[in-house]
Amino acid sequence: MHVRDGLQTHVTVRQRYDHLVESGSIRSDQAQLPIVAALDRLIDEISEKRLARKSSALGWLFARRKPQHEHVKGLYVHGGVGRGKTMLMDMFFELVPVKHKRRVHFNDFMADVHDRIQRQRAARKNGTSRDDDPIPPVAAALAEEAWVLCFDEFSVTDIADAMILSRLFSALFAQGVVLVATSNVAPRDLYRDGLNRQLFLPFIGMLEQNTNVLNLDADTDYRLEKLDRVPVYISPLGEAADKAMDKAWARMTHGAAAEAATVAVKGRKVAVPAAVPGCARFGFADLCEKPLAARDYLAITAHYKTIFVDHVPVLAEANRNEAKRFILLVDTLYDQQIRLVISAAATPDKLYVGKRGHEAFEFDRTSSRLIEMQGAEWLDGWAERHAEPAASLAG
Structure with missing residues (x-):
């Protein structure tokens, strides 16, 4: 815990969580504590990555070109409704020491992605862009704006979303983007019974490879x-x-x-x-x-x-x-x-x-x-x- 301007500020999710428990704002839940610990470990890893990037000018020059040397696995938290997933993710988002970060509902994010793809196609048509494929430049712009992405209520129900997620996130993960997401379902249940689901399966494997998947199995809503x-x-x-x-x-x-x-x-x-x-x-x-x-x-x-x-x-x-x-x-x-x-x-x-x-x-x-x-x-x-x-x- 730090002191700033005479006020105590929390630097870990666990400190913030314990403070809320002590103040009576929430009740301590043993099922939530592993998620709290995982979020703090992720903050530590991201902080180390951030320091490594700042420690060398060459690190900054080549960070985007060689993301495999600084890859950090994100976190995918799933569980029943009302178990505190969003609350914990919001604590993480507030405390993670990164300037270029974004917290967004998944549906809003995908609406933004489709808008960007449309603009990129229009730019190719009018000659202001030479990119035939709109996905790489869209992913590059998203990664430049935020390399820590927090998604609330990760859910895939739209076939248009399902068909581009694999290629989009392949590019985002390749550029070192760290994903933290909450969902009601495990990755294997995303887009279940969806049209052409077999085309969506590579994204599930990619998601499991680039995030640690944890189940928040609390009994209380x-x-x-x-x-x-x-x-x-x-x-x-x-x-x-x-x-x-x-x-x-x-x-x-x-x-x-x-x-x-x-x-x-x-x-x-x-x-x-x-x-x-x-x-x-x-x-x-x-x-x-x-x-x-x-x-x-x-x-x-x-x-x-x-x-x-x-x-x-x-x-x-x-x-x-x-x-x-x-x-x-x-x-x-x-x-x-x-x-x-x-x-x-x-x-x-x-x-x-x-x-x-x-x-x-x-x-x-x-x-x-x-x-x-x-x-x-x-x-x-x-x-x-x-x-x-x-x-x-x-x-």
């Missing part, structure tokens, strides 16, 4: 422990639910008249059925039965910090596309820390009834996040970020 329900998740559907949603909307918008609006996304427009400054209201069909993707949901969150979604049905295997979009929608709202008010046909743990395919795995996370987003802690945190009283929804 800490999100459920913090639950303090307020009426932002309304179920079941019916006249009473509709009235409750209307009442919440009136409170949140202070009775302002709503108007239809649009959000521009890459030359397209996403319709917003009802909006006032800061708040938007959609039906489930508006967001999940239309061909929307991560970038559309991100664009919506850039304009509105409170989202209402009416009439979410129970989803089954016959609704796989709608379920995928709903999973992605909740992931995006959660990661962007958006307040969500929702009416649904069932409680979060019963919204998806399919048994096959990766959606069943993915929806465990969605259910957990929907529960957490109802809690007083989440809403109080939202209010602090946006300087508004969370109590406007209470009672």
Whole structure:
């Protein structure tokens, strides 16, 4: 522990973790301690690599050309929802002594990658680039910007992502990028039952070769422990639910008249059925039965910090596309820390009834996040970020 400006600062994940335990912010969990230790070992290895690169001008000159001499294996932590994976990774990200680092939700990262590939292809077409293959220059730019990458909720459901991951990360790892990721599933279960999965398998081997894979096998879902329900998740559907949603909307918008609006996304427009400054209201069909993707949901969150979604049905295997979009929608709202008010046909743990395919795995996370987003802690945190009283929804 260091002292800076009269204040103690933590230099290891274990010190930060112990402080949170001592302050009562979290409870010590024996299942989390091996992850804490692994993250601290990784910080030590990265620090040694950083010092080695700085110790010699030649080291800096040849660091990119000879990454095999300074390769550091990252960390892939998987386990059930609500076990503390993201909390531990965020401690690591804050403490790792690297300037060029990036912490991002995996879906946001892949949206950025696809945008870069598109720009690179356009540059090749108009003659400003000579690279026929867009992957190497995109990977080089990403590695230059951040050589420590932290991914929250590593999950592969999109075939476009699956088909480029092997080549992209082959280039990133070759340039010395260190990956730290959290996921609900082990590497071998990524993109399970996905189209042309055999083409994705080389990436799994590469991931296992370049990260240490650890399972966080805790028994407690800490999100459920913090639950303090307020009426932002309304179920079941019916006249009473509709009235409750209307009442919440009136409170949140202070009775302002709503108007239809649009959000521009890459030359397209996403319709917003009802909006006032800061708040938007959609039906489930508006967001999940239309061909929307991560970038559309991100664009919506850039304009509105409170989202209402009416009439979410129970989803089954016959609704796989709608379920995928709903999973992605909740992931995006959660990661962007958006307040969500929702009416649904069932409680979060019963919204998806399919048994096959990766959606069943993915929806465990969605259910957990929907529960957490109802809690007083989440809403109080939202209010602090946006300087508004969370109590406007209470009672």
